[in-house]
Amino acid sequence: MKLSFLNLLHGCPMLCFALVTTLSSCTSGEKPLPILGERKVVNGDTVYHSIAPFRFTDQDSVSVTSETFQNKIYVADFFFTSCRTICPIMKTQMLRVYEKTKDMPDVLILSHTIDPRHDTVALLRNFASRLGVESKRWHFVTGAKDSIYKIAQTSYFASALEDKDEPGGFIHSGAFLLIDKKGRIRGKYDGTQEPDVDRLMHDIERLRTE
Amino acid sequence: MRSKTWLLAFAFFLGMCREKESPREQALKIFDESMALHDEVMPLMDDLYTLEGKLKTLRDSLQLDSTVNATRIAIVVERLTSLRQASQHMMDWMHNIQDVPGSNDGDGRHHQHENHAVANSTDEEIIKVQQAQKSRIEKVRDEMIESIASTKEEINK
Numbered sequence: 001m002k003l004s005f006l007n008l009l010h011g012c013p014m015l016c017f018a019l020v021t022t023l024s025s026c027t028s029g030e031k032p033l034p035i036l037g038e039r040k041v042v043n044g045d046t047v048y049h050s051i052a053p054f055r056f057t058d059q060d061s062v063s064v065t066s067e068t069f070q071n072k073i074y075v076a077d078f079f080f081t082s083c084r085t086i087c088p089i090m091k092t093q094m095l096r097v098y099e100k101t102k103d104m105p106d107v108l109i110l111s112h113t114i115d116p117r118h119d120t121v122a123l124l125r126n127f128a129s130r131l132g133v134e135s136k137r138w139h140f141v142t143g144a145k146d147s148i149y150k151i152a153q154t155s156y157f158a159s160a161l162e163d164k165d166e167p168g169g170f171i172h173s174g175a176f177l178l179i180d181k182k183g184r185i186r187g188k189y190d191g192t193q194e195p196d197v198d199r200l201m202h203d204i205e206r207l208r209t210e
Numbered sequence: 211m212r213s214k215t216w217l218l219a220f221a222f223f224l225g226m227c228r229e230k231e232s233p234r235e236q237a238l239k240i241f242d243e244s245m246a247l248h249d250e251v252m253p254l255m256d257d258l259y260t261l262e263g264k265l266k267t268l269r270d271s272l273q274l275d276s277t278v279n280a281t282r283i284a285i286v287v288e289r290l291t292s293l294r295q296a297s298q299h300m301m302d303w304m305h306n307i308q309d310v311p312g313s314n315d316g317d318g319r320h321h322q323h324e325n326h327a328v329a330n331s332t333d334e335e336i337i338k339v340q341q342a343q344k345s346r347i348e349k350v351r352d353e354m355i356e357s358i359a360s361t362k363e364e365i366n367k
Binding site: 080149171 | 248301
């Protein structure tokens with residue numbers, strides 16, 4: 001009896017599933033995104049660097065905490081409303097990310113002001129409203145200056161600070177950071193460069209399929 | 211000799227024809243120079259914050275024997291104040307920036323204060339405002355560099 005390939009697939013659903021899985025991994029052909037930052041082995045398990053717990057206030061005067069981002073992928077950056085140099089470019093690029101992720105309920109944006117003395121909640125609200133963005137998807141946050149700078153240096157840019165070869169000025173570097181659902185840093189991008197932001201948007205999709 | 215005279219006259223004529231920079235162009239040029247100075251020193255904000263943390267640690271350790279270390283604690287506190295002021299002055303400068311009348315921040319917003327009313331400003335006043343703004347950012351730059359240097363010196367003692 002001559003057994004055709006189709007007959008074989010029809011008769012064996014498990015083989016069919018395995019084939020589809022293999023083919024799909026061959027077509028994407030991409031490795032998982034790296035996990036950036038320090039890692040430790042505790043009791044045989046690898047513990048990765050993650051963003052420390054935080055509590056800030058957003059443009060709606062609502063408390064935004066680590067729990068807000070639990071089981072969410074988010075993009076974080078640092079800016080200030082009166083910044084005239086790199087921030088307008090970053091804002092344009094972040095708007096692209098916002099548009100691209102509008103149908104992704106598991107993706108949020110978190111922008112921290114580095115000038116909390118001037119960037120009040122009212123000013124952040126005005127800033128967000130001029131951009132026409134939804135506060136449930138893009139949080140502009142303020143808080144104690146010390147808390148903002150501390151989380152920037154010890155959580156978001158910890159790996160950069162350890163690298164003595166990297167130039168200084170991380171907080172105002174224009175970087176976008178991609179954080180996964182477990183609060184781990186999965187990518188760092190130049191928020192002033194369109195191709196780098198294209199890469200970020202592609203990586204968000206990759207991260208969603210993990 | 212005669213051809214040289216003609217050449218000189220022609221060069222003089224060309225010089226007269228060259229378009230002179232308008233007051234607005236001069237003001238915009240000064241504005242750009244101020245922004246370039248700002249960009250140059252803005253990365254130092256990280257250093258200010260890092261050094262502030264180191265100074266706080268030093269102050270806390272010195273306070274374990276506050277009587278013996280009284281003089282040094284006073285110096286450290288003074289350095290802490292100068293770091294914080296430098297950082298604050300930088301942000302104040304940015305927040306109070308004044309545009310050249312007619313220009314905006316890219317979002318269509320004008321940043322001009324009451325003492326820089328567009329309608330009443332003469333060319334001379336517009337340039338003066340920009341020069342004063344540039345002078346303020348130069349002071350902020352010097353303040354930042356000075357506070358960083360003196361703090362490093364104190365920490366390394």
